Amino acid sequence: MARHWDVVVIGGGHNGLVAGAYLARRGLATLILEGRETLGGAAVTREFHPGFSVDAGPHSVGWVHPDVLTDLDLAAHGLTWMPAPDPPVTALAGDGDLVPLWADPAAAGAELERHGDGDAERWQRFVAWVDTMAAVVRRLRDTPMPDLPDPAIADVPSLVGLGLGWRGLGKHDMGELLRVLPMPVAHVAEDWLTGDAAKGVVAAGVLVGIDQGPMAQGTALPLFLNHGGPEAWRPVAFPVGGLRGLVDALASAARAAGAEVRMGAGVERVLVEAGRATGVVLADGEEIRASRVVSNADPRTTMLDLVGPALLDPDVVRSFAHVRCRGVAAKVHLALERQPLAASERCSGLVVDAPSVASLERAHDAAKYGGVADRPLVELTIPSLRAGTYAPEGKHVVSALVQWTPYALRDAAWGDDARDRLAASVVEVVERLAPGAADAVVATEVLAPPDLEREFGLPHGDLYHGQPALDQMFFMRPVGGWARHRSPVPGLYFCSAGTHPGGGVTGAPGRLASRAVLADVGHGR
């Protein structure tokens, strides 16, 4: 007779692995099902040209939840980090100047002073201020959302903790925090900084994957939410072995904890019997029974495709159908046959081409009408400068995120022309870093939003499984009333980036989802 599992996890993305590992550690018989032959979902390092490999989804890690690292003892499972890149971010100014934003704010400020009088000092104050605000906002991402508008007694301690943290800011900063959270990043940048280079790079940092320009309200939020810790206004880290290094450690931790991982086992639907999730059905018809099902697919897909509208209340269908998933970023990968630039020590982390706030806004404007701007936002990194594992000796790889690239182009499909133009935009940026580099390009890969959807299951190519807009964050993520990782179907849980606290390679949604499952198991639900 087929085995009955305590928990089946749909999808071996990093959050699915985190959730599975936590649950298995607590003694639950846990099965993780992955449809592809690789784990990690979009967090994947793979070859794109013989001998050249790249992190095909996200190409850097921001913040990984510290508890995930320690609870799952990822170091023991092989996770090591490259030395912290310094500079973590390098801005490419409008005049072609390369502005390394060194980890030391004083050093970074000194560079920025070239592009804005007073930014030397302003940058340091800005970074310190973001630290102060983020220290409170960060607690939000550790805290399960309360049941609003009527919080349960169990929510009280975490709410009180949040409230005390906020109170600890002092009267002035308490008001400030409320004021700045919903602000456009353009206004925050303008209030604190002078030069276009500084303002552009700050705005670009929070707009990755977001279907808004810097002038839209709510875009400042990631500045505080994705904050990395003291003085790291934008956290950037690279695991040894690329994203795969992190995923392998997670998978190893999950297996060591007793979870079973099955590849090539794509889930067709969630079994719902008597109103409760009781397992899953695979694409080949195999039924797998479990007491609980945890979905690492995005919540919209989970509810509308894996469960299906027929079994759901029409209001639930409607609210999940309205979750906005929008793919706005493309990945472009270049294989270069020689060293692309002389100034490699100034490009150890991310290189961002965002000459000004207005240029970013214009780049987003184009996408509003189904086009791609002549000068899109390009954020690139050259992993082969950091490690020898990406390209043959002496050769290099460029990984670039390009925005804004609509999921559906208005005038054409995502054909060769559109892809070539994206690649050309990236080559242009590389050429500015290293004149002559264009001739060194031997292979190109372009992953437009529909490709990201097809390859990684990102809904509409949305990197975050749902836009991190004000109306889809916190107690509204993925939808109001269902932000506590429990779905409207008893026994079915969400652990994807589409749930609180949201996207990025953090493991935080997987961790909170496992807590919800464990709490329910404890209560015998």
Added chain:
Amino acid sequence: MTAAGRYDAVVIGGGHNGLVAAAYLARAGRRVRVVEQRAILGGAAVTEEPYPGFKYSACSYVVSLLRPEIIRDLDLPRHGLEILPLESTFTPLPDGDYLARWGDHDRTRAELARHSRRDADAYDEFGTLMYELAVAVRPILAMIPPDPTSLSLRDLGALLKLGRHGRSLGARKTFALYKLMTMSAADYLDEWFETEALKATMSASGIIGTFMGPRSPGTAYVLLHHYMGEIDGVFRAWGFQRGGTGAVSEAVASAARAHGAEITTGTGVRQVLVRDGRARGVVLDNGDELLADLVFSSLDPKRTFLRLLDAHHLPDDFVAAIRRFRIRGSSGKVNLALAGLPTFTGLPETTEHLRGAVSVSPTVEYLERAYDDAKYGAFSRAPYMDGILPSMIDPTMAPAGKHVMSLFVQYAPYDRIGGWDDAARDAFGDTVVRTLAQYAPDLEDLILHRQVWTPADMEREIGLTEGNIFHGELTLSQLFFLRPAPAWAQYRTPIANFYQCGSGTHPGGGITGQPGRLAALRALGKA
């Protein structure tokens, strides 16, 4: 300087909020003086007659949310308030068709069904939800915002009350309201409707007076305002004032005078007198001093705190907060004197649609592109406009057989690249007329006079900083307990006895009278 008078309270600015504050203070037995610098009262709520026989509500042109309690408390109908309904919204379309929403529900439904049966069904359900949410929001608009950073009993009590209010709404309405506060009008309406012209025309109400486009988060909230007008329907709080918007100001002024307030025009206030951290009165432009126990400013926050006061009277933090308060003007106004009624291609056989609003908002993309132009410092090449023909509703507004048309236009950024000189004003006026003439080809031949207001004109003539009609953008960072600055959203200021009572305070712009009322009640210790 001479002490020209001594009052219990001096109110700076005779706009509608200043007058409301004065009326409430006078009604409570205070000796009040209102000082207006222009020759006429009303601020942005004025009726002017720049061409003989043609009267314009020069700036503000519809009465939106004048609070029923104010109408009642001040007995405004007795003083001349008479708001006539605007019965329809007519959106002409480039293909010669149109979309109309009529005063009559069934007729609107049939018209919407002509464009989309689904939308006709959704419209009723949407209306029901908006009505419920408007009821939910109404008490919030009528309260003095609690200061969440304060631990005073009054603030904690008000926060508790607010929390209870939130709980009483239940989950469905709480989440719907939160979405409305944080989403863009376009995204919100996408969840309900498919007809572009309907979505565009509805979302237009979310962009009026803001420097945002229909796709900017935060614009959905204003959709509620339309429905708030309906709740107060018995008072006819939404529509056109007989005699033009200036007659609203006159009615409030009349009520204030009836309670004993003195109102003077033609001389403005140069400075607020401050001694030992307390306001003592004001100095007029002519050098006269008016001494008063309480001083109110209905001017916008920038003028109030950065012009009428020396910065050294204020804490640095506060001055910094006022400096960064965003007040970017985004709209213009074009008033036309017409020899006859324009004929809209889509509906040539009748004029009944001209008794309501004419909205140039064919698609959401049209509005968004209009916004795009303004972001980079140009007026919209194809602007959004909301027009009414006051003479169709109130024949006294124009000579017999002739008409006036007032067009509210977006976007016209205050910070236009190249500035706002006469040539730019003319070019803007030409663009507006040409745009409208695409839908009403005979318009240009009918124009007898044209008056164009740019944001720079509104600043210079009326004293609206940067030409912002709401005294500051209505963004999430500048609403409720953040308006105009955290910890200073309760009408008081860092200077004792000095109050703010203009649209730069909660609940913001539009002819609501609420800032004036709440400021007066707070100063009187009644709220």
